[in-house]
Amino acid sequence: MQVAIVYCSKHGATEKVVKLIGEKHNDNEVYFFNLLKGSAPEVKEFDRIIIGGPIYFGMIQNPIKDFCKQNARALLRKELGLFICCMLAEQQNELFENAFPEKLRLHSKANACFGWELNVGNLNFFEKLIVQKVANSHGGSHIDIPEIERFVNRMNSISNNHTVAH
Numbered sequence: 001m002q003v004a005i006v007y008c009s010k011h012g013a014t015e016k017v018v019k020l021i022g023e024k025h026n027d028n029e030v031y032f033f034n035l036l037k038g039s040a041p042e043v044k045e046f047d048r049i050i051i052g053g054p055i056y057f058g059m060i061q062n063p064i065k066d067f068c069k070q071n072a073r074a075l076l077r078k079e080l081g082l083f084i085c086c087m088l089a090e091q092q093n094e095l096f097e098n099a100f101p102e103k104l105r106l107h108s109k110a111n112a113c114f115g116w117e118l119n120v121g122n123l124n125f126f127e128k129l130i131v132q133k134v135a136n137s138h139g140g141s142h143i144d145i146p147e148i149e150r151f152v153n154r155m156n157s158i159s160n161n162h163t164v165a166h
């Protein structure tokens with residue numbers, strides 16, 4: 001099976017997440033497409049497409065939104081998985097709903113929020129202020145590794161699961 005993982009990552013957390021998703025697809029050919037650095041894949045060339053990215057100021061990045069919009073019909077014919085990375089766990093369902101079109105959310109085999117990570121040393125003054133104010137946090141790693149495992153298991157299962165787990 002040919003797998004495309006389409007994502008954005010500004011500070012590296014989503015990059016880590018997609019590598020872990022890739023590692024768990026051991027018997028498949030996995031290709032990574034960071035839309036902030038390169039071009040998007042041809043959807044028709046893949047069997048499974050996994051799409052995700054981090055939430056900044058309540059939104060997923062525009063390249064992810066545009067990719068979903070431009071390829072909506074083709075994506076509905078593929079095995080699809082969707083995820084976000086976000087720090088506000090209590091808002092994750094709402095953030096997920098805003099991130100992806102309803103048709104894709106209903107079609108996807110697994111939906112997930114994998115938590116977040118921030119190395120505050122890499123943030124500018126403004127970003128640091130936001131993180132401390134909004135999340136009352138000083139950063140660190142809060143990536144939900146067991147949820148990544150469950151996500152890939154759901155992708156490999158026969159039945160569909162449409163809810164964001166937790």
Ligand SMILES: Cc1cc2nc3c(=O)[nH]c(=O)nc-3n(C[C@H](O)[C@H](O)[C@H](O)COP(=O)(O)O)c2cc1C
Pocket residue numbers: 008009010011012013014015054055056057058059085086087088089095115116117118123126127128130131
């Ligand atoms: C400036 C800034 C704004 C953010 N805004 C939100 C937000 O609105 N909601 C949220 O849940 N997380 C927010 N986050 C947390 C990021 O989604 C999280 O740290 C994510 O893991 C970053 O992924 P990346 O390293 O792949 O870019 C924000 C982080 C920063 C630095």
